Amino acid sequence: MTETQRSALSVCFSLAIILFALFVTQHFVLPLLWAAILCIATWPLYRRALSLTGKREILSAALVTILAATVFITPLALGLAQAARQAPALAQLVASANTEGLAAPEWLHRIPLVGDAIYNWWLATLGQPHGLAHLLEDGSVGRMQSASEVLKRVGSGVMHRLVDIAFAFLCLFFFYKDGRALQDQTDAIGSHLIGARRWTLYSLKVPTAVRATVNGLVLVGLAEGVLLGIGYQFAGVPSAVLWAAATGVLAIIPFGAPLAFGAVAALLVYQGNTAAAAAIFALGMVVLFVADHFVRPTIIGNATKLPFLAVLLGILGGVETLGLIGLFVGPVVMTLFVTLWHEEKQFRRAVPE
Known part of the structure; x- marks a missing residue:
């Protein structure tokens, strides 16, 4: 056997092992990715904890994992508790809307230009029995004939997500504890495959991009949720905390916040509080404009040296292709x-000979 044939077989063997490992762990890939992203984003915090605990890796990893879980789970728990209180009534509404149809509100007629068209569309779709199932084109919706069935299906989905979250934080602990060894092994493999000089150039970019994206998307999105949540409270929105949590989650996605504060404004209009609805919508547009046109591009673009268009394409294209992890x-x-694209210039500037 020639050296070329031996090298080809070695490559095939390595690829087979990698593919089989991915096949075996395919249901855990998403929590692993979330844990890896959170680990990279909070790695400086873990290093600070190491220095405070005298280089005790297990203690530092446990402390930072608990802190991260507390920061993440506390608002999630508050949102779930609020949702649980509203769940029976909401489930009954969904089941009734699916089996009997949902009556079109009369205020739709008052919307300029398109009000009558929206009212007629509502009557033809949501106003008909099982119209919700036909609109969503999802067989599971059609089987939601009662409030208990709605709660059962939604609860099953929530439990599945909670298990994924728990597994992600378990992985996060081990990523902290063994992070240095993982980084050394990754550097060794990357340097072997594409060369130490080139690997160093690329590996320096990934942590910066992840941290900038977390700061620019998650922190800014949660800040939008807090600001608009204060507005919801002053406007007298029912379940203002739950709506604020939903706004914060949707605001993580660029241009996702209008879905939340637009729904809140529509709810206020439905209740006859047009002035409060206009105020909430105006506040939402101001917060959205400042966040998406000034804060996010500055945080992400300055850290990653990306133009705004590249940042926007990366975020929206990632969501379209990979979902939330994108x-x-x-x-x-x-x-x-x-x-x-700028590799040679980056070589000369970032990795000197």
Whole structure:
């Protein structure tokens, strides 16, 4: 057997092992990715904890994991508790809307230009029995004939997500504890495959892109939720805390916040509080404009040296292709692409001979 044939077989053997490992762990890939993203984003915090605990890796990993879980789970628990209180009534509404149809509100007629068209569309779709199932084109919706069935299906989905979250934080602990060894092994493999000089250039970009994306998307989105939540409270929105949590989650996705504060404004209009609805919508547009046009591009673009268009394409393209995890993977991919585009200049500047 020639050396070329031996090398080809070695590559095939390695690829087979990698593919089989991915096949075996396919249901855990998403929690692993979330844990990896959170680990990279909070790695400086873990290093600070190491220095405070005298280099005790297990203690430091446990402390930072508990802190991260507390920061993440506390608002989630508050939102779930609020949702649980509203769940029976909401489930009954969904079941009734699906089986009997949902009556079109009369205020739709008052919307300028398109009010009559929206009212007629509502009557033809949501106003008909099982119209909700036909609109969503989902067989599971059609089987939601009662409030108990709605709660059962929604509860099953929530429990599945909670298990994924728990597994992600378990993985996060081990990523902290064994992070240095994982980084050394990754550097060794990357340097072997594409060369130490080139690997160093690219590997320096990934943590920066992840941290900038977390700061620019998650923190800014949660800040939008807090600001608009205060407005909801003053406007007298029912379940203002739950709506604020939903706004914060949707605001993580660029241009997602209008779905939340638009729904709140529509709810206020439905209740006859037009002035409060207009105020909430105006506040939402101001917060959205400042966040998406000034704060986010500055945080992400300045840290990753990406133009605004590349940041936007990475975020939106990542969400379209990979779902929520694409929010963070997309900007990393665009950062690596721009690095490749300017590779020779980056070599001379970032990795001197």
